[in-house]
Amino acid sequence: MDNIVSLLTTTEGRIGRQQWWIGIVVLIVISIVASIILGIISLGNATVMAWxxxxxxxxxxxxxxxxxxxxxxxxxxxxxxxxILIAGSLILNLLQATGIGVTMTDMGGVMVPVPAIWLGVINFIFAVFAIYMLVQLGFLKGTTGSNSYGADPLDAAA
Structure with missing residues (x-):
């Protein structure tokens, strides 16, 4: 448990792909559970849910x-x-919550937020950048041996 806590709370050193994926899975589970709880709290109000x-x-x-x-x-x-990825995510989240660039449209009795074209383009560019970051973080091997940020985490695991 201490390993997960330090994984999610410290910025020093290096971690390999396996530790990164473990951290991501933990954050996804937390996000899903929190989203379900927040969905219940918001009582289906899209504005409340966005905030x-x-x-x-x-x-x-x-x-x-x-x-x-x-x-x-x-x-x-x-x-x-x-x-840039984290800031972009927060900015896009805030745009949706404030309704900037989003029009609420009735889709069969359900109000759905539909982004303006400019916001759709920004979302697309951000999605491409997010895929690039996913490849960088989750799939590409780290530097072999020590680098300017510390020892190779794979050497420490052996």
């Missing part, structure tokens, strides 16, 4: 940053691209 989603995003920023930055360090990278 609760912003709060959930804010709550998960630090643990997401911690596992991401250690993974970027494993690839001998300072993590600037990770900061």
């Amino acid at each position: 609760l989603a912003v709060l959930l995003n804010i709550a998960l920023i630090w643990p997401s940053y911690c596992i991401g930055i250690k993974r970027r360090h494993d690839r001998d990278n300072d993590g600037t691209d990770l900061k």
Whole structure:
């Protein structure tokens, strides 16, 4: 349990792909459970749910940053691209919550947020960047041996 806590709360050192995926799975489970609870709390009100989603995003920023930055360090990278990913996620979340660039449309009796074209383009660009980051964080091997951020986590595991 201490390993999971330090994985999600510290930014020093490096982690390998396996530890990153473990951290991501933990965050996904937390996110799903919290989303279900928030969905119940919001009573189906899309505006309330959008603002609760912003709060959930804010709550998960630090643990997401911690596992991401250690993974970027494993690839001998300072993590600037990770900061862009996290900031972009929060900005897009805030745009949806405030209704900027979103029109509520009736789809068979259910009000659904439909993004404006400009917001759809931004979402598409962000999705491409997020896929790039997924490949960087979850699939590419880290630097073999020590780098400027510490010892190889695979050497320490052996």
